[in-house]
Amino acid sequence: MNKDRVKTAIEVLLAEIGEDAERDGLVRTPERVSKSLEFLTSGYSQDIEAVLNGALFSVDYSEMVIVKDIDFYSLCEHHLLPFFGKCHIAYLPRDRVVGLSKIPRLVDVFSRRLQIQERLTNQIAQVIEETLKPLGVGVVVEATHLCMLMRGVEKQNSFALTSAMLGAFRDDARTRMEFLELLKLRGDMRAAFDPARISERNDGG
Numbered sequence: 768m769n770k771d772r773v774k775t776a777i778e779v780l781l782a783e784i785g786e787d788a789e790r791d792g793l794v795r796t797p798e799r800v801s802k803s804l805e806f807l808t809s810g811y812s813q814d815i816e817a818v819l820n821g822a823l824f825s826v827d828y829s830e831m832v833i834v835k836d837i838d839f840y841s842l843c844e845h846h847l848l849p850f851f852g853k854c855h856i857a858y859l860p861r862d863r864v865v866g867l868s869k870i871p872r873l874v875d876v877f878s879r880r881l882q883i884q885e886r887l888t889n890q891i892a893q894v895i896e897e898t899l900k901p902l903g904v905g906v907v908v909e910a911t912h913l914c915m916l917m918r919g920v921e922k923q924n925s926f927a928l929t930s931a932m933l934g935a936f937r938d939d940a941r942t943r944m945e946f947l948e949l950l951k952l953r954g955d956m957r958a959a960f961d962p963a964r965i966s967e968r969n970d971g972g
């Protein structure tokens with residue numbers, strides 16, 4: 768990322784929305800936005816291998832591993848506005864596990880990019896499948912979208928629930944239910960929730 772070009776772009780943006788980029792409060796804003804964007808999109812430059820390096824362990828353990836309530840913050844690719852919430856991940860090990868502290872870092876790698884919630888959910892599930900080759904993996908993401916809330920459109924849809932279920936989580940209803948029970952999603956959320964499919968959310972406008 769070329770910081771000078773990003774700063775110039777933000778200066779242009781400030782002028783175009785009718786602001787005076789020279790006034791006190793804004794004079795360092797292009798620099799701040801550039802730094803902030805660099806962090807918020809740092810997932811593009813992160814290497815999964817490096818993140819997981821040394822944290823894969825062979826085990827004789829076949830019970831469900833679950834990590835709940837992982838906070839994440841991402842930017843919607845349609846409006847460059849935040850969406851954020853919680854990610855819940857479970858997998859059934861085949862012969863190896865990953866250090867638990869690495870799982871939230873995997874979420875960061877994919878959330879610190881321009882995203883849509885459905886793809887974020889799928890990418891997290893796929894990377895766990897590819898690296899751990901588990902018997903199954905389940906990922907549920909619940910998020911609030913500021914592009915919906917702030918723009919005053921479709922307020923009722925500002926909250927979205929997505930899921931990706933692979934292997935045993937897709938094929939075995941009991942495994943899937945065990946995961947969903949552990950999440951203790953609100954009853955109405957669970958009813959609205961078809962774990963076999965990724966919900967389609969139209970985010971136009």
Ligand code: ZN
Pocket residue numbers: 843844845846847848912914915970
């Ligand atoms: Zn959006």
